[in-house]
Amino acid sequence: MGFVAAYTNTYIDPPKHVVVEPNPDLHPVLESVSEKNDCGFELVPAAYSSDSNDVRLSLGRTPVSSQTSVRGGGITTEGVSLQCLTDGLDEFCLICDVEGSERDLLANEIEVIRRNCRAIVVEFQPEQLDDETGKTRASLERSFDTVEGREKDVYVFKKGDSPEG
Known part of the structure; x- marks a missing residue:
């Protein structure tokens, strides 16, 4: 712990x-x-x-x-909210294990994430691996590079030279 x-x-x-x-x-x-x-x-x-x-x-x-x-x-x-936690920061990294609310956090805070987040480590619970999670991952992949070598249900994204990044 x-x-x-x-x-x-x-x-x-x-x-x-x-x-x-x-x-x-x-x-x-x-x-x-x-x-x-x-x-x-x-x-x-x-x-x-x-x-x-x-x-x-x-x-x-x-x-x-x-x-x-x-x-x-x-x-x-x-x-x-993530917006509240990061208020006043030019950039941040997000390590996200919020016990089932990962998809909601990423979907609801996507603009804050795109604007100021340098990297994300997120665990999607096995019961969350559905079409909505796929859409959320696709949205992140448009703004971030996916770091290879994900482990089980943990994904790593970093800011790269992608068009929206």
Whole structure:
């Protein structure tokens, strides 16, 4: 837990690093990882929401199996949009594992992504690999180069010399 955040932090100079995590049970773990690895990333206790409205978080049997939900049990957490998180930044890189909301984030924030994002690492859940996800990937491929060597359901895109990029 927190490995990707700590590893990513080593490549950011100067470090302006934001980790968004809605599950309050994971906050102490991420804070400890940040402290022990001298990361200094900002922990935002929220979940992705295109309109920044509150989000329901269905808590799974393990802390890492939680996911956002429009109905059902769980807890309510603050929502935050990518537009809000990146406001004032000239550019950013996006590492996106938002437990089922990846397609929504990429579709709803595509203009922010095209304008200011240098690279994207995104995991599409197996149940999301449908026509809509294909359209979202195609949209990204028009603005970014696809980095070969994707692993399972993880895709990597980087800004290149594509016509819209």
